[in-house]
Amino acid sequence: MRKDLENMFNNLDGKAKKQQHGFSVPTNYFDSVEDQFFADLATNQFPKETGHQVPSNYFSTVEERLFSQLEFAKKEVKVISLRTRILRYIPTAAAASVLLFFGLNYLTLTNTNIFENISSTEIENWISEDYLTLNPESFSAQFVDADFTETSLLEDDLSLTDDEIFDYLNTIDNTVLLTEIE
Amino acid sequence: MFTDEVAFIEQLQNAKTKEKAFRELVATYKERLYWHIRKIVISHDDADDVLQNTFIKIFRGIDNFKQESKLFSWMYRIATNESIYFINKRAKERNVDISDYQDKLTSNLESDQWFSGDEIQVLLQKAIATLPPKQQMVFNMKYFDELKYKEIADILDLSEGALKASYFHAVKKIEAFLKTVN
Numbered sequence: 001m002r003k004d005l006e007n008m009f010n011n012l013d014g015k016a017k018k019q020q021h022g023f024s025v026p027t028n029y030f031d032s033v034e035d036q037f038f039a040d041l042a043t044n045q046f047p048k049e050t051g052h053q054v055p056s057n058y059f060s061t062v063e064e065r066l067f068s069q070l071e072f073a074k075k076e077v078k079v080i081s082l083r084t085r086i087l088r089y090i091p092t093a094a095a096a097s098v099l100l101f102f103g104l105n106y107l108t109l110t111n112t113n114i115f116e117n118i119s120s121t122e123i124e125n126w127i128s129e130d131y132l133t134l135n136p137e138s139f140s141a142q143f144v145d146a147d148f149t150e151t152s153l154l155e156d157d158l159s160l161t162d163d164e165i166f167d168y169l170n171t172i173d174n175t176v177l178l179t180e181i182e
Numbered sequence: 183m184f185t186d187e188v189a190f191i192e193q194l195q196n197a198k199t200k201e202k203a204f205r206e207l208v209a210t211y212k213e214r215l216y217w218h219i220r221k222i223v224i225s226h227d228d229a230d231d232v233l234q235n236t237f238i239k240i241f242r243g244i245d246n247f248k249q250e251s252k253l254f255s256w257m258y259r260i261a262t263n264e265s266i267y268f269i270n271k272r273a274k275e276r277n278v279d280i281s282d283y284q285d286k287l288t289s290n291l292e293s294d295q296w297f298s299g300d301e302i303q304v305l306l307q308k309a310i311a312t313l314p315p316k317q318q319m320v321f322n323m324k325y326f327d328e329l330k331y332k333e334i335a336d337i338l339d340l341s342e343g344a345l346k347a348s349y350f351h352a353v354k355k356i357e358a359f360l361k362t363v364n
Contacts, residue, residue, distance in 0.1 A: 035350040042357045043325055046306055052220050052297015062212050066237050
């Protein structure tokens, strides 16, 4: 009988009950249970809404205004700036310019030299061998009547001495002169 | 909340996917963050400014987010800090104590075009404004936002026990204030 009573009291003990069901609670849980209960009781009297309002459609405008202030990483697009492109072609253009410069200079110089190196004898031979077809009209078209006057021909260009004339006449074949006179 | 937060954070931290992921982030959290900020700064225009600043800070800081806390907790913390910084700055500009500044804000609630609360809601806002700043946040996050103590602890970097005690004291003060006014 006594043992039965002892067992009954043991079963009513909280610790024994806990050991039986296996449940546990957070640390210091029971310290705040009362506070939490009375806090919930008090707040039941409080209004659940703050009363604050927002303009209509406000939230639909938030993103638009926000993203206008943000800088997103630009998409990777291969963009070659004009400056880069110009800089890339400058050396090629410079080299071409130099080549052109020297090329033109070479042609000009060689042309000048060729012309200057031709002797009057070569020119005479070239004409006498009919390499140049001389048309009297083409010559006369180049000269304006005013360019020629007896005075200018005789006075301006006449700088020969008598000795020079006689030397010239001695070089000419007499038969040619006689033929021309005839 | 995002089902796979780790994957989402990777998208936010990847330059190629950052823009799209950030748009999704803003769309998901803009209202919650707005209302959290609004309860602290009271004015809609001020809340809008702080919300923009908050998202800009999130955008610029997301690359360095080390996932030591939940993404949500991290953003809430930024919003909280930006709000506190804002009201401190406003109080300093007006050469008043922060509690005086908040008292002035709540005293103008009836004339605020973006407040449509009744008398008891006005009184509740005035009562909350009498609490220390951190206690205000604990009360707002627990009572209005219905966050769990664990989430609040993560945001404010406080223990759950301290939060429970803080909330209980906040409720008691508010209750006493309302009784005094009535």
